[in-house]
Amino acid sequence: IVMTQSPVSLPVTPGEPASISCRSSQSLLHSNGYNYLDWYLQRPGRSPQVLIYLGSNRASGVPDRFSGSVSGTDFTLKISRVEAEDVGVYYCLQALQTPQTFGQGTKLEIK
């Protein structure tokens, strides 16, 4: 499954919203009704951390300004109000089929 992520780079003013998209080459909908699509953030010099799993479920400890949505094979990560600590590279990951595949990444930077 090919994951196409956009944009590659995302400059954002603090306090403003941000949106990252990921499109899968085929459905990620499991028979259990869940879309197996996650979002990860890798801050500079750090290991990745999960933000959203199964398309729209916020991981433990993740601020509620982060949200995930699904529309068919289109997935969106939204940040309602960007903060300085949100800087890093965001990746989507399809976990429906092996080999699992990551998107190419979106680098969010502060203007």
Place this chain on the structure above:
Amino acid sequence: EVQLVESGGDLVQPGGSLRLSCAASGFTFSSYWMTWVRQAPGKGLEWVAAIRHDASQKDYGDSVKGRFTISRDNAKNSLYLEMNSLRVEDTAVYYCARGRLVVASGGRYSGLDVWGQGTTVTVSS
């Protein structure tokens, strides 16, 4: 504290072998799928391999299939990645990560919710 600590990264010549380890603590290791993910210098994340909680299923990425072997020792709370026929393009930071929880009633998927700090593999002559 829930923790994963990788070790075993090193400088190795092309065609060589290396074994990575991942020590787990703070959770019931034997109940979770475990995954290896790598990141080449300046590049994005690449899923490498995953192993079911009881080692009954192992899956590999296309670029490592036939050369890498994932394994685990639940008695030692440890995950391994045996890497053979190493290539320059295998140069990367290798992370282990915790995956799906498997329990008698089914299980729970919460993404790759715990990651180690990574161990660096350099393949070069």
